[in-house]
Structures are given as structure tokens and as C-alpha cells.
Amino acid sequence: MNQKIALITGGSRGLGKNAALKLARQGVDIILTYHSRADEALAVVAAITAMGGRAIALQLDAGAISTFGAFAGAVSAALKEHWQRERFDYLLNNAGTGIDARFADTTEAQFDEMCNIHLKGVFFLTQELLPLLEDGGRILNVSSGLARFTLPGKSAYAAMKGAVEVLTRYLAKELGPRRIAVNVIAPGAIETDFSGGEVRDNAQVNAHIAAQTALGRVGLADDIGDAIAMLLSEQGRWINAQRIEASGGMFI
Numbered sequence: 001m002n003q004k005i006a007l008i009t010g011g012s013r014g015l016g017k018n019a020a021l022k023l024a025r026q027g028v029d030i031i032l033t034y035h036s037r038a039d040e041a042l043a044v045v046a047a048i049t050a051m052g053g054r055a056i057a058l059q060l061d062a063g064a065i066s067t068f069g070a071f072a073g074a075v076s077a078a079l080k081e082h083w084q085r086e087r088f089d090y091l092l093n094n095a096g097t098g099i100d101a102r103f104a105d106t107t108e109a110q111f112d113e114m115c116n117i118h119l120k121g122v123f124f125l126t127q128e129l130l131p132l133l134e135d136g137g138r139i140l141n142v143s144s145g146l147a148r149f150t151l152p153g154k155s156a157y158a159a160m161k162g163a164v165e166v167l168t169r170y171l172a173k174e175l176g177p178r179r180i181a182v183n184v185i186a187p188g189a190i191e192t193d194f195s196g197g198e199v200r201d202n203a204q205v206n207a208h209i210a211a212q213t214a215l216g217r218v219g220l221a222d223d224i225g226d227a228i229a230m231l232l233s234e235q236g237r238w239i240n241a242q243r244i245e246a247s248g249g250m251f252i
Contacts, residue, residue, distance in 0.1 A: 005088040006232065007031045007075065007129070009062055010095030012041035014192040015142070018225030019092060020044055024053040026229055031078060031088065033060035033071075033095065056082060062095035063116035068128040075132055087134045090232050093122045093141045093164075100153040111156050118160035123167060136179040138232055141168050143243065145188040149251040161186070165243055172241035181240040183231060188247025190219040214249025223248070 006023050010016040011032025020030045021044070030048055034041035034057055041057035048055035056078055060071050079085045096118055099110050122141060133139070143165050146158035165184050172182040189209045191200035200206070210217050227246040230236055 002085070002089075002134075003083065004028045004090065005031065005079070005083060005085070006090035006092060007033075007088050008092040008094055009033045009060060009125070010035070011092075012037055012044055012057065015187065015190065015221055015224045015228075016092070016094040017044050018221040019094065019228040020055070021047060022222075022225040022229040023090075023232060024048040024051060024055065026233060027053070028090070028232070029053055029083070030055040031058065031075060032056075033058050033062070035059070035061055035095070054082060060095070062121045062125065063113065065116065065120060065124050068125050071125075072128045072132060075129065079132070087132050087137075089134050089137045091126065091129060091133060091137070091139045092228065092232070093126065093139070095121075096142065098154075098157050101156065102153050103155045106156050114156045114160050118157065119163050119167075122164055126171070130175075133180065138236075139168075139171060139175075139180060139182040140228060140231055141165075141182070141184040143184045143186040145186050145245055145247045145250055147186060148245065168243070169241050176240075181237065183239055183242050183244060185224070185227060185231065186243055186245040186247070187224045188213065188219050188245070188250035190221060190224060192221055209250065212251055213247070214252055217248065219246070219248055 006028050008016050008020050011020045012034035020032050024030055032041060032044060045055045045057050058074050061067060079088060101110055141164050143161040146154050147162040147165055168182050168184040175182060206218050224246055
């Protein structure tokens with residue numbers, strides 16, 4: 001049986017880092033991308049290597065669509081060099097950033113940034129990597145609970161995530177003949193450095209979210225990493241074209 005390999009965008013920090021470590025503990029090798037912090041990426045690689053796995057880090061700007069062809073070439077070369085393989089098994093479209101801007105104040109530049117990173121980037125990076133994805137493989141896109149519930153200041157970000165949820169169903173339909181399952185995971189509010197660490201570091205925000213969550217606390221990176229690892233495990237093989245919200249029951 002072939003060694004499983006996952007490609008994780010934005011795998012050097014936050015939820016992507018946690019998912020990389022969780023998958024590595026399941027015996028999955030990792031190709032992770034980072035935007036600018038090579039030191040953080042190499043630290044994740046070192047942690048995976050220390051547990052007996054194999055991992056490499058590649059630079060990627062998830063919103064720079066014109067670079068995706070060269071990135072796919074780098075992935076292909078890495079697969080041949082490190083695994084003597086031509087394809088990988090799992091694609092986790094995780095990379096992203098957020099903004100906090102009311103609808104009336106959102107600029108075209110902010111909108112375009114959200115679109116390039118969270119929608120156009122996901123669309124065309126996945127397209128570019130399709131020839132390198134194994135038949136019978138998996139794609140997992142990362143959305144947000146904000147595509148279901150609403151909080152002021154998140155309209156541009158959430159709109160892109162909603163679009164990715166629709167895109168996920170289309171990918172599942174069109175990639176079905178290759179037996180590639182495609183799902184989307186939608187985290188709720190999580191204690192990470194996302195959006196400046198507001199949920200993690202602002203006690204008032206944290207308490208408000210916990211009060212609005214059925215399980216009575218804010219989510220942790222481990223909660224999402226475990227869910228991702230489950231969905232990309234063999235036990236998740238028959239789940240396809242689904243939106244799985246991992247929010248502890250936030251705003252229900």
C-alpha cells in the first residue's frame with residue numbers, strides 16, 4: 001500500500017499546522033506551504049521528522065494565481081525527489097487570512113484580496129494540482145461557520161467561504177469519475193492567532209462566544225485538527241460533497 005501524502009496550504013501555523021501534526025501522527029507524510037515565515041514551516045517539518053514521518057515545506061502565496069504553475073512544478077519535483085512518486089493523496093485548502101471591515105466600509109482592494117486568497121486561489125490552485133492528485137484521493141476545503149451565521153465586519157470573508165462551499169459540491173460531482181471525494185469543513189471561532197488572535201486573547205470576546213456555543217467553550221486548534229484528520233482517514237472514505245461544521249454548536 002502506498003504511503004499517504006497530504007499537501008496542506010498554510011501548514012506552518014494555526015489550524016494548518018495542527019492538521020499537519022495530527023495527520024503525521026496517523027502516518028501521513030506532509031507537504032506544507034508557508035507564505036513568508038520559513039522558520040515556522042521548518043519547525044513543523046522538524047516536529048514531523050522527530051515523530052518518524054517525512055515532511056517538506058514549500059513557499060506559496062495562496063492569492064498569487066500567476067505563480068501556481070511554478071508551484072505545481074515544485075510539488076512534482078518534490079514528490080519525485082523525496083517519495084519517488086508522481087502524485088499525492090490529500091489536498092487540504094487551508095491557507096487564508098481575515099479582515100474586519102463593515103460592508104459599507106469594505107474597499108475593492110480588501111474584497112479582491114479576500115477573493116484571490118479564499119476563492120479564486122482555491123479554484124485555480126486545485127485546478128493546477130489535479131494532475132498530481134491520486135485517483136481515489138481527497139480534497140478538503142476550509143470554510144467558516146460565518147458562512148452560516150453572521151457577525152458584522154465579516155461580509156467579504158464570509159461571502160468567499162460561502163462560494164467555496166458551493167464550489168466543493170461541484171468538485172465532488174465533476175471529480176467523481178476519478179473517485180476523488182471532496183468535502184468542506186467549517187470551523188467556528190477558534191483560539192489561534194487568526195485575525196490578530198482576537199478570539200484567543202480578548203477575554204470578553206472569548207466569553208461571549210463560549211456563551212453562544214452549545215458545548216460551552218471556544219474551540220481549540222486541536223478540535224479542528226482532529227476533525228480534519230478524521231475526514232482524511234480511511235474511516236471518512238464514504239463522506240462526499242458535505243459541509244461539516246466543527247463549531248461545538250455555535251449560534252444554534
